[in-house]
Amino acid sequence: MTAIATVPGAQAAPPDAAAPTAPDFGPNVTVFGPDTPQDEIQATMDALHAQQVDAEMGTDRHAVYFLPGTYGSAEDPLQFGVGYYTEVAGLGESPQDVTVEGAIEVRNRCLSDDPENPNCIALVNFWRTISNLALDVNTAGQGGCEATTNFWAVSQAVSMRRLDVRGPLSLMDYCTAGPQYASGGFIADSRFDTQVTNGSQQQWLTRNSELGGGWSNAVWNQVFAGVEGAPSEDNFPTEPYTTLDTTPVSREKPYLFVDDAGRYQVRVPAAQTETRGVSWADGATPGRTVPITDFYVAKPGDSVATINSHLARGKHLLLTPGVYDVDRSIAVKRPGTVVLGMGHATLTAVDGAVPLTVADTSGVVVAGVSIDAGTVESPALLRVGKEHGKNHRSDPVDPITLSDVYFRVGGPHVGKADVALEVNAHDVLIDHTWVWRGDHGVEGFPTDGSAGVNGDTERWATNVGRNGVVVNGDRVTATGLFVEHFQEHNTIWNGEDGTVVLYQNELPYDPPTQADWTQPDGTLGWEGYKVADDVERHRLFGAGVYVFNQNNPEIVTENGFSVPQVPGVQLHHVMTVNLSAGTIQHVVNGVGDAVPPSTSGSPEYVVNYPAP
Structure with missing residues (x-):
C-alpha cells in the first residue's frame, strides 16, 4: 500500500514570531491540525488501521501526530484503531493541549476462521504507542458491548505515556468470543479519572500515574510504582499487586511538540528520584527543550557514516519511521x-554489526527505537558502555536512559545475536523494554507438518539468541523489564546496586531435548533471571518466570530465579507459572513448589526472598 501522505502540519506563526519550521519527516509521518476536516482524519486513520492491523511481521512504520486543538465532538466523536508499528501522539507541550473526543483503540485479533473457535486474543498485539494527549472517551455509535469502554487490548512492546484519560478504559477486549487473553504492557505519566479494567492482563506495570477511579483486578503480576490511587499489596498473593509508594529512579520519555510560534521542539525530561504522580500536574515537565534544528533528521537509506558524522558534530538524532539496515555501529x-x-x-543488523553503541558517558537518552538481529550473528544489538570497560564517566543525577527500546531476534526474518542488550556502563535507567527471541514469525520453515513454525527444532537451531539482557554496570535501574525465549539465562545481572521494578519472562518454547536445556554443571535448565554469585546488593520487585516447553513437554527447569544468598540481595513478590508444558521445580534457589503441567495457570509465589 502506498504510504499515507503527510498532512501539512505547521501552524501559522503570529506576525511578530519567527517563521515556523516544518521539518521533512518523510512520507510515513502524518500531521493533523484542528482545521483538518474530520472526515479526512477518519478516512486516513481507518486506512492506516486496515493496513497495519494484521501486519505483525511487516516492514511499514508510521507516526501520526495531532497539533494542539480539539478533535471530534460529543455529536461526532473521532474513533479509530491503532495497528502494528504505529505511533499516535499529540504535539502539545502538555497532554491537555490536544484533546480527542472519541476512542483510540486496540481490539482482539481473531486468528481463526472457525466460527466455533475464532481464537480471539490480544496475545500478539505488539509494537504500538499512544502518548501526549487527552482522551475524552466517547464510544457513541459503536453499539452493544463495544460501546462500554475504550479498549486497549495489547501485550508486550506497547506503551501509554502522558495521557489524560477521561472515561472508562479496559486493558482487555471482552466483547469477542474467547479466550480474550492479553499479556502485558506499560503505562507511565498518565492520569485516569475512571476505573481502569485490567481484565485478563497477565502482567502490567503502571508507573508515576494517577488512578482516580481505581484498578479493577489482577491476574498474575500487577506492579505499581509512584502511582496515586494504586491498590494495596496487603492481600498478596490473593490479590497479586506489588505497590511501591515512589519510583526509585525515573525519567519520562522525550516527546516532540510544537510551540506557540509553530516551531517543532523536543522536550527532554530530567531524571528524578523517588517520584510519585504525573510530571505535568503543576506545569511543564521538568527538563530541557531542544529545537528540532539541533537534530539530524534521518531517513531509511541514510548511511551510518552520514548519521555518525552528524552525531560527531554535536547533533542529536531523530529517526523517522522505517527500517534501517545497519552494517556498522551507530555510535553515540x-x-x-x-x-x-x-x-x-x-x-x-547487517553482517553481524552491533547496530547501536552508547559510550561511557552521562545523560544520553535513547527512546522509541526497535533493534532487530540480522542473519549473521551479532555479539550484541545495543551495547551501553565499553565491553570490559573500567573508566566509566557516568552520573547518577543524569543517567543514560533507554525508554521504549525494543529488541527482536527472529520474527520477520532469521535472527542471530549472542546478547541483545548489554549494559556495561554505570548509572543507567531502562524504562520499559521488550527483549524478544521470536517464538513465531515469517521465516520460511515448512508448514506441511514436517516442521512447524511455532516452537520447532529448526527454530532452536536457526534463531540464535543466548542471553537477552546482560548487566555489568553498577547502579542500573529497570522499570518494566520484559525478556523472553532466550536459549540460556534470559537475564544476567553482574553489577552491584541493581534495582528492577517488574520483570516478566517466558523461558524458550523450543528446546528440543533436556540436554539442549541443561547448564554445563548439570543444572537442569537455565534460570530466567540470574544474579551473579558475587553480587552483594540487588533489589527485585514483582517478577515472574513462565514455562511453556511445547516442543518437548518433558523438559525440566530447576529454578525460575537464581540469586546469591546474602542479606543485601532482596526479592519481593516473585513467582513462576506453567502455561501447560514443561516443569519448573522451584521459584528461587530451591524455594517454592514445582509448577508442573497439572497446575497450568496457577502460579507459585514467594512473597519475600530471603524470608524475613
Missing part, C-alpha cells in the same frame, strides 16, 4: 545526546 559518544525514534523506527 557525546554526553546528553538524544536519539529519538518516530513510529517504531527499526535498526536491523
Whole structure:
C-alpha cells in the first residue's frame, strides 16, 4: 500500500514570531491540525488501521501526530484503531493541549476462521504507542458491548505515556468470543479519572500515574510504582499487586511538540528520584527543550557514516519511521545526546554489526527505537558502555536512559545475536523494554507438518539468541523489564546496586531435548533471571518466570530465579507459572513448589526472598 501522505502540519506563526519550521519527516509521518476536516482524519486513520492491523511481521512504520486543538465532538466523536508499528501522539507541550473526543483503540485479533473457535486474543498485539494527549472517551455509535469502554487490548512492546484519560478504559477486549487473553504492557505519566479494567492482563506495570477511579483486578503480576490511587499489596498473593509508594529512579520519555510560534521542539525530561504522580500536574515537565534544528533528521537509506558524522558534530538524532539496515555501529559518544525514534523506527543488523553503541558517558537518552538481529550473528544489538570497560564517566543525577527500546531476534526474518542488550556502563535507567527471541514469525520453515513454525527444532537451531539482557554496570535501574525465549539465562545481572521494578519472562518454547536445556554443571535448565554469585546488593520487585516447553513437554527447569544468598540481595513478590508444558521445580534457589503441567495457570509465589 502506498504510504499515507503527510498532512501539512505547521501552524501559522503570529506576525511578530519567527517563521515556523516544518521539518521533512518523510512520507510515513502524518500531521493533523484542528482545521483538518474530520472526515479526512477518519478516512486516513481507518486506512492506516486496515493496513497495519494484521501486519505483525511487516516492514511499514508510521507516526501520526495531532497539533494542539480539539478533535471530534460529543455529536461526532473521532474513533479509530491503532495497528502494528504505529505511533499516535499529540504535539502539545502538555497532554491537555490536544484533546480527542472519541476512542483510540486496540481490539482482539481473531486468528481463526472457525466460527466455533475464532481464537480471539490480544496475545500478539505488539509494537504500538499512544502518548501526549487527552482522551475524552466517547464510544457513541459503536453499539452493544463495544460501546462500554475504550479498549486497549495489547501485550508486550506497547506503551501509554502522558495521557489524560477521561472515561472508562479496559486493558482487555471482552466483547469477542474467547479466550480474550492479553499479556502485558506499560503505562507511565498518565492520569485516569475512571476505573481502569485490567481484565485478563497477565502482567502490567503502571508507573508515576494517577488512578482516580481505581484498578479493577489482577491476574498474575500487577506492579505499581509512584502511582496515586494504586491498590494495596496487603492481600498478596490473593490479590497479586506489588505497590511501591515512589519510583526509585525515573525519567519520562522525550516527546516532540510544537510551540506557540509553530516551531517543532523536543522536550527532554530530567531524571528524578523517588517520584510519585504525573510530571505535568503543576506545569511543564521538568527538563530541557531542544529545537528540532539541533537534530539530524534521518531517513531509511541514510548511511551510518552520514548519521555518525552528524552525531560527531554535536547533533542529536531523530529517526523517522522505517527500517534501517545497519552494517556498522551507530555510535553515540557525546554526553546528553538524544536519539529519538518516530513510529517504531527499526535498526536491523547487517553482517553481524552491533547496530547501536552508547559510550561511557552521562545523560544520553535513547527512546522509541526497535533493534532487530540480522542473519549473521551479532555479539550484541545495543551495547551501553565499553565491553570490559573500567573508566566509566557516568552520573547518577543524569543517567543514560533507554525508554521504549525494543529488541527482536527472529520474527520477520532469521535472527542471530549472542546478547541483545548489554549494559556495561554505570548509572543507567531502562524504562520499559521488550527483549524478544521470536517464538513465531515469517521465516520460511515448512508448514506441511514436517516442521512447524511455532516452537520447532529448526527454530532452536536457526534463531540464535543466548542471553537477552546482560548487566555489568553498577547502579542500573529497570522499570518494566520484559525478556523472553532466550536459549540460556534470559537475564544476567553482574553489577552491584541493581534495582528492577517488574520483570516478566517466558523461558524458550523450543528446546528440543533436556540436554539442549541443561547448564554445563548439570543444572537442569537455565534460570530466567540470574544474579551473579558475587553480587552483594540487588533489589527485585514483582517478577515472574513462565514455562511453556511445547516442543518437548518433558523438559525440566530447576529454578525460575537464581540469586546469591546474602542479606543485601532482596526479592519481593516473585513467582513462576506453567502455561501447560514443561516443569519448573522451584521459584528461587530451591524455594517454592514445582509448577508442573497439572497446575497450568496457577502460579507459585514467594512473597519475600530471603524470608524475613
